[in-house]
Amino acid sequence: MTINVENVTKTYESGEVTIHALREATLKIPDHKIVTILGPSGSGKSTLLNVIGGIDRFDSGTLVVAGQQLELLKDHQLTDFRRKYAGFIFQQYNLIPTLTVQENVEVGRELSENPLDMKSMLEKVGMYDKKDKFPYQLSGGEQQRVAIARALIKNPQFLLCDEPTGALDEVTGKKILRLLKYVNEEFGTTVLIITHNHGIGAMAHKIIKMSSGSIVESFDNESPIDPE
Numbered sequence: 001m002t003i004n005v006e007n008v009t010k011t012y013e014s015g016e017v018t019i020h021a022l023r024e025a026t027l028k029i030p031d032h033k034i035v036t037i038l039g040p041s042g043s044g045k046s047t048l049l050n051v052i053g054g055i056d057r058f059d060s061g062t063l064v065v066a067g068q069q070l071e072l073l074k075d076h077q078l079t080d081f082r083r084k085y086a087g088f089i090f091q092q093y094n095l096i097p098t099l100t101v102q103e104n105v106e107v108g109r110e111l112s113e114n115p116l117d118m119k120s121m122l123e124k125v126g127m128y129d130k131k132d133k134f135p136y137q138l139s140g141g142e143q144q145r146v147a148i149a150r151a152l153i154k155n156p157q158f159l160l161c162d163e164p165t166g167a168l169d170e171v172t173g174k175k176i177l178r179l180l181k182y183v184n185e186e187f188g189t190t191v192l193i194i195t196h197n198h199g200i201g202a203m204a205h206k207i208i209k210m211s212s213g214s215i216v217e218s219f220d221n222e223s224p225i226d227p228e
């Protein structure tokens with residue numbers, strides 16, 4: 001099991017109010033799968049992704065990812081874990097505007113002990129021809145391709161994607177989903193995708209639904225279909 005979440009709870013204090021972002025969330029995610037996380041806004045999807053990726057701490061429970069028990073790690077160990085194993089993709093691509101495509105991807109490469117090859121990475125996401133362009137010269141879909149290359153070049157065990165198609169039109173979004181599926185097949189990377197779009201669930205091996213901080217449904221999809 002790459003990812004084993006057991007009774008994980010996380011609260012935020014907001015003035016007098018306690019917000020239960022995760023309530024005893026329990027979940028197993030096998031290696032090499034595509035998993036979508038569905039649920040309304042505020043249901044805890046991002047919090048779940050952030051604790052799995054070691055961005056956020058949690059209050060109680062056990063979380064084992066890539067053989068590491070995250071609640072036992074010191075801060076610097078958690079940072080090492082994140083750099084080594086996790087790649088992040090966000091709705092807003094978070095590229096550095098003053099760096100070219102290749103230089104942005106280089107940022108990811110420098111974090112890794114055993115990075116993939118720059119040229120083949122840029123080719124695989126279809127951005128080699130634009131390696132010297134700056135983010136403002138690219139469409140949204142192209143910027144997201146660069147963000148995927150930046151996350152992937154460090155050869156992470158899993159990609160954590162928070163609304164990766166949220167800022168894209170439908171056609172471009174589907175291209176990005178096909179790229180994520182290709183990444184899963186080509187590199188064996190486990191891919192977790194948060195989405196509002198139930199259509200995206202069709203491509204996943206596993207579908208998780210969240211509500212009010214709880215995982216309310218989790219089922220396997222026997223016959224995932226490609227985003228057409």
Ligand code: ADP
Pocket residue numbers: 012013014019020021039040041042043044045046047048
């Ligand atoms: P989702 O991704 O499903 O929209 P989130 O995980 O972002 O949900 O949020 C879950 C709950 O935790 C929400 O009620 C949200 O307002 C709250 N929350 C998230 N981050 C913070 C924070 N940094 N401080 C306070 N409350 C937060």
Ligand code: ADP
Pocket residue numbers: 136137138139140141142172175
């Ligand atoms: P994709 O489907 O890969 O996201 P689009 O079809 O949106 O690409 O864009 C086609 C071409 O138009 C791209 O190669 C890109 O260079 C160019 N382009 C799109 N949007 C912009 C923009 N805002 N600024 C500059 N060039 C753009």
